[in-house]
Amino acid sequence: MATDLDTHLRLKAECFQVTGSFKPRGAFNAVLSLVDRTGSPAHPSHPAGVIAVSSGNHAQAVALAARTVGLPALILIPDDANPAKVAATRALGAEVIQKGITFANREQRLREVMAERGFSLVHPFDDWDVIHGQGTAAMEMLEDEPAIEVIATPVGGGGLLSGSAIAAKSHSGSIKVIGVEPETADDAYQSWKTGSVQTLPMAPVTLADGVRTTAIGQRNFEVMFANRLVDEIVTVTEEEIASALRVGWTRLHIALEPTGALPLAAHLSGKLTKGRTGLVISGGNANLETVAKLLTHP
Amino acid sequence: MATDLDTHLRLKAECFQVTGSFKPRGAFNAVLSLVDRTGSPAHPSHPAGVIAVSSGNHAQAVALAARTVGLPALILIPDDANPAKVAATRALGAEVIQKGITFANREQRLREVMAERGFSLVHPFDDWDVIHGQGTAAMEMLEDEPAIEVIATPVGGGGLLSGSAIAAKSHSGSIKVIGVEPETADDAYQSWKTGSVQTLPMAPVTLADGVRTTAIGQRNFEVMFANRLVDEIVTVTEEEIASALRVGWTRLHIALEPTGALPLAAHLSGKLTKGRTGLVISGGNANLETVAKLLTHP
Numbered sequence: 001m002a003t004d005l006d007t008h009l010r011l012k013a014e015c016f017q018v019t020g021s022f023k024p025r026g027a028f029n030a031v032l033s034l035v036d037r038t039g040s041p042a043h044p045s046h047p048a049g050v051i052a053v054s055s056g057n058h059a060q061a062v063a064l065a066a067r068t069v070g071l072p073a074l075i076l077i078p079d080d081a082n083p084a085k086v087a088a089t090r091a092l093g094a095e096v097i098q099k100g101i102t103f104a105n106r107e108q109r110l111r112e113v114m115a116e117r118g119f120s121l122v123h124p125f126d127d128w129d130v131i132h133g134q135g136t137a138a139m140e141m142l143e144d145e146p147a148i149e150v151i152a153t154p155v156g157g158g159g160l161l162s163g164s165a166i167a168a169k170s171h172s173g174s175i176k177v178i179g180v181e182p183e184t185a186d187d188a189y190q191s192w193k194t195g196s197v198q199t200l201p202m203a204p205v206t207l208a209d210g211v212r213t214t215a216i217g218q219r220n221f222e223v224m225f226a227n228r229l230v231d232e233i234v235t236v237t238e239e240e241i242a243s244a245l246r247v248g249w250t251r252l253h254i255a256l257e258p259t260g261a262l263p264l265a266a267h268l269s270g271k272l273t274k275g276r277t278g279l280v281i282s283g284g285n286a287n288l289e290t291v292a293k294l295l296t297h298p
Numbered sequence: 299m300a301t302d303l304d305t306h307l308r309l310k311a312e313c314f315q316v317t318g319s320f321k322p323r324g325a326f327n328a329v330l331s332l333v334d335r336t337g338s339p340a341h342p343s344h345p346a347g348v349i350a351v352s353s354g355n356h357a358q359a360v361a362l363a364a365r366t367v368g369l370p371a372l373i374l375i376p377d378d379a380n381p382a383k384v385a386a387t388r389a390l391g392a393e394v395i396q397k398g399i400t401f402a403n404r405e406q407r408l409r410e411v412m413a414e415r416g417f418s419l420v421h422p423f424d425d426w427d428v429i430h431g432q433g434t435a436a437m438e439m440l441e442d443e444p445a446i447e448v449i450a451t452p453v454g455g456g457g458l459l460s461g462s463a464i465a466a467k468s469h470s471g472s473i474k475v476i477g478v479e480p481e482t483a484d485d486a487y488q489s490w491k492t493g494s495v496q497t498l499p500m501a502p503v504t505l506a507d508g509v510r511t512t513a514i515g516q517r518n519f520e521v522m523f524a525n526r527l528v529d530e531i532v533t534v535t536e537e538e539i540a541s542a543l544r545v546g547w548t549r550l551h552i553a554l555e556p557t558g559a560l561p562l563a564a565h566l567s568g569k570l571t572k573g574r575t576g577l578v579i580s581g582g583n584a585n586l587e588t589v590a591k592l593l594t595h596p
Contacts, residue, residue: 004317013551016550020551253314253553253582255548255550255552255553256551288593288594292589292590292591292593292594293590295589295590296587
């Protein structure tokens with residue numbers, strides 16, 4: 001969509017996507033591909049169900065994709081997650097396991113539950129089907145606006161950014177692809193600078209709660225930096241994120257979540273390469289207490 | 299736009315319009331028509347400028363339309379208006395007079411200033427050019443979705459509703475056109491029931507601050523009820539408006555203003571005729587304190 005903020009700016013507002021974020025693009029591509037590859041339910045490796053670990057948008061996306069193809073979905077959500085997100089995931093028909101799940105032990109619990117049930121994992125970012133699915137947002141934006149010269153997306157684990165980079169560079173080799181992350185969660189920036197995957201010592205504290213992953217995935221690194229499909233990683237301050245969120249809600253009238261505001265924050269603070277710019281606004285599932293505070297106490 | 303709330307529902311989200319509401323449609327049509335009718339600035343009745351009385355969305359719309367054609371704009375805004383809206387109007391190049399302007403004396407002051415300056419009035423609703431301009435929102439929605447059977451819009455002075463009714467009935471005589479207003483501001487409902495313009499004794503108290511006008515206009519009455527282009531007026535409670543606003547912000551991710559939530563409130567509370575429904579979400583310039591309260595204390 002266009003805005004009156006800047007006539008050269010285009011937004012792909014993924015908050016208007018089903019479940020309120022871009023995540024169903026990857027989840028649907030992964031779940032449908034799983035089913036396609038094994039043919040009928042009678043096939044010996046047809047998945048018995050799918051499993052995901054997420055406290056956020058990926059959980060709802062996998063639940064919806066699984067329900068759509070008629071597979072059971074099991075989602076592991078840390079004990080301290082937002083109850084609204086847990087309820088939304090259950091409302092989409094998924095089984096949720098929360099008891100005893102922590103940020104630290106969730107990978108271990110995941111492997112145990114996968115072994116018990118024989119369910120297939122839908123990884124939130126380090127998966128080719130997920131990466132290709134996430135790339136369709138940028139692909140659609142470029143179909144609508146083929147002259148875009150700069151594309152910016154948030155970067156957490158790197159699913160959206162690596163998918164966008166593949167889509168953008170196959171549209172035109174000269175498009176600049178930029179990932180935006182919070183200063184406090186600069187693992188992608190460090191990985192770009194050092195040329196190897198860098199891991200943060202702990203989950204970072206940031207308004208942008210969708211990018212608290214401590215490291216990008218191996219496949220994402222491969223696309224983004226090993227194959228140089230991403231041109232730059234830009235970091236923004238918490239103040240810049242808050243300010244972009246306010247501009248989004250009050251000027252653009254898009255109820256975006258802080259993570260979705262990352263590319264807008266980079267644009268507004270002049271940190272992006274100049275040119276016709278397309279921003280992927282990744283989602284709108286904001287914590288309302290946080291947003292209410294940011295809107296009324298700037 | 300479509301939503302995942304209801305597959306048969308379509309929204310015309312006018313919060314994404316320049317200045318954040320549908321009002322520029324009527325203001326541009328009125329200002330451009332004024333200029334067109336008189337030809338060049340040398341014509342004796344070419345307007346010296348335009349004038350409007352508004353504390354809200356109409357002020358910014360007239361300011362933008364006048365600036366676009368190079369005419370001065372003078373806006374009378376009551377003394378107690380929201381300073382943010384005054385600043386936004388000034389930022390669009392309009393002169394604002396606030397000193398001594400009250401809700402009660404503003405019509406009188408308007409006539410005095412018009413006589414002094416020789417400026418032409420752009421009425422917010424009781425004006426054919428404004429009515430025809432406002433109708434383009436429904437016209438565009440019907441171009442996108444020709445099968446719509448029910449159209450609902452907010453009704454204050456009746457500019458949007460009467461324009462929408464003309465557009466909708468010329469598209470198809472069988473479309474139902476419904477105006478939605480707050481229970482506490484039911485002058486259009488009373489005018490519909492009695493068959494003559496009814497005036498509220500004072501500006502009503504409602505969350506929907508865009509429809510606090512005490513009576514619909516004469517031309518609006520003529521279109522809506524004398525010529526029966528509007529089928530029904532529906533009223534909604536303050537609780538229904540608040541609830542629709544929350545659904546808009548949290549489920550649809552559209553940062554709409556309470557007035558813009560009126561048709562959604564009528565839809566969600568089951569008060570609209572059944573069928574493929576199109577709602578005109580009239581704007582997004584919400585008072586942030588109000589919205590923050592509604593979002594966090596449901």
